[in-house]
Amino acid sequence: MADTTLNAIPRQENRFLKALASPLTVIGLVLVSIHLILALFAPVIAPYSISAIFTDGLTPPSPEHWMGTDQIGRDYFSRLMSGGRVALLVSAAGVVMAILAGTLLGMSAGYFGGWLDDVIMRFTDALMSIPELLLIAILVLTFGKDLWALTIIVAIVYTPGVIRVVRAKTLTIAALDYVRAAELRGEASWFILGREIAPNLLGILAVELAIRISAAVLKISALSFLGLGISQPTPDWGLMVQEAMSVVFTDAWFLVLPAIALSSLIIGINFTVDGLARAYGISSLETG
């Protein structure tokens, strides 16, 4: 019997190219690329060092200093370029840790069920019942605010969300016949989790990763603004906004520039995630 049906099935279209058909996705990708390049190479690209002092106070934009100098007299453009590095690094590292921990705990809760599910989920509910910013503030006051502490704090804050999403998806997958086939075959639990279930989580985990990083960057910036996060002399957008508060009526660009930098990163990530998720058929419902 000839397999004519196979030829009738169209080959999978290149989904990435499909995503690029949407202008919003392209804008998002461009923004994210710019921010990634800045995060990686800002010290090399920037015209001046972030700590060198040129004037004795605020100066408006000039040919030497395109965005002027800040209160201490440092080049504002160079500091702005580096202003997202620490927040992005801490967020990315912390969220990766959250994804790893959340996937392990979420899959276990969803697949094994029973008392393990109860313990993990009640713990998750407890953490999620505290407002995120408040939880971060409490943890910062407890663990301090060096980079490692901030990274761990981001991990702790974002793990519960990942657990929920992964558990829900695991429940759906565990009910499918291929998991039952693996059980009947006598596969070990680690094999079923790692080989049968985990590969099917990659799509939503990629979306989780991007969304949570953008949320974490925002939280870290808010923290810096409140004086609980990154502190001088490290340049940081949240911190720069906070410093600009005192001169907001006289030199507004001081506040506007870091705000634009921060928003463009968040908007870029969100547009990119939306576009890719749509192209790869990952519904936003699944990502909670």
Added chain:
Amino acid sequence: MAHVAVRNLSVTFKSNGVDVAAVETVSFALERGETLGIVGESGSGKSTVARALLGFARPGARFANGSVHVGETDVLGLSPAALHDFRGGRAAMVPQNPLSSLTPHMTVGAQLVELIGLHGGETGKAAKDRALTLMDETNLPDPPTLFDRYPHEISGGQRQRVVIASALVARPELIVLDEPTTALDKSVEARVLELVRRVQQDLGATLIYVSHDLNVIAKMCARVMVMRSGKMVEEGATQQIFQSPNASYTRDLVRAIPGLNDGRHPMPQVGQSPVLKAENVSFGYALPGLFRKTGPLALRDVSLNLYPGQTLGIVGESGSGKSTLASLVAGAVAGHTGEIRLDDGTQLAGLAKRRSQTARRRVQMVFQDPLSSLNPALSIEDIITRPLRLYFGQTPAEARDAAIRLLAEMDLGPEFLPRRPRQLSGGQQQRVALARALAAEPDVLLCDEITSALDVTIQAQVLRLLRRLQDSRGLACLFITHDLAVVSQVAHSLLVLEGGEVRDFDDAGAVLAAPKSPYTRKLLSAYRAQERNSDPSAASQSDVLDAV
């Protein structure tokens, strides 16, 4: 002038930048009140034609050529707003899956009332009365109660009737049904078909019925159009097409309809001792709660013998316990009383994970839905080689060679190894699932409704394959199905279950010719009645005319 006229319709969709034709130059015309069935395998373009009648194109698809007229209206030329009024107004569609066409968070009644407001104009109390009338007309039981139910709270047949009711809101002149009964039980299907026929006659509407099920088409439609790979193969009066098909493809299609008297193959030499033996097995699912109470028995006192090389058909309606029996043997559920033994004396009690590796290897299962039984993230190679590596400790290279041989046995080439399940058709998926089961070199193969998700021609292919494998490997097989025609083609013996109890257990020939229990007799006569109404190869001319 024809009521529905389709001329040279072509629909294309883009695949990797190239236009691929889904439908090519299809033409037909229907007078008002006529009924046309469109048959074909999946991918034949039959649904695409049906959608085009309402001006729908799948995302990415495009009407490349041709026209669709309903009455005076040029459907493909309508503005979006006019199209919106046309659909649900003059033309209505009943899709395959009723659950996805109802809004989950609105009650059934609220959805009908909303539609009535949109198309009929009544509001408030009058709209509710109209909805209740519609529900009554579509034979929904106790309309006032069902009115306040959510879609997930009613049965599949009821949902489909709600969708039909909503299609009738504006008293359409054209009704398009796209496989409306595929997801339903046989008995429910009969009731839905009856309803559709009555409604069509009441409204004097033109009816287009898309299905892969020739029996249903023969019952419902005076005319039929056969489609394959986007092209029209044949079109004409149902009776004529089915009794003397011109195209060879149509002949294949008609021949592939399983009938009760079809190809029942003779009993092989039965060995001395059964490979699987069940004695007085009773089982009830545990109720949720602390005290491990058992619910009503799903199986009661079931005994059976399965010999090497034998296929034992287990027949029953849904809820008869036939799948529970397979789950017990496979170790998906546990806790029965009585004994299930393999020929080496191994007790098949407890869950699969508590059994020995050998006991697990010797019993393999093939599931109903081939897509959900194959992991979409793995390649066909990963899927088939896994049992070889797990049970026989083969190296990747050995397992790969063995997988290629297994695929060849399934009439699939080595080019399938790197593919993913979703790139395969339903029949190919089911053959991969069979290959995975056979990789373990089982002695007992459990087949749980393995053909019910497949088209008739593909179903016939898989059944032929199964018979051949069994002859060449001496495999014993528990074949679970609700379809008497299918089981009569493969089974040497039959066990009929009703409510968890054995009603008949004997050679297939004996059970089919002279059933002992009244239940089996009822089952058979229901089947024969349906066959007489619809199987064109067995039915006389007048019978077919009666049916249409």
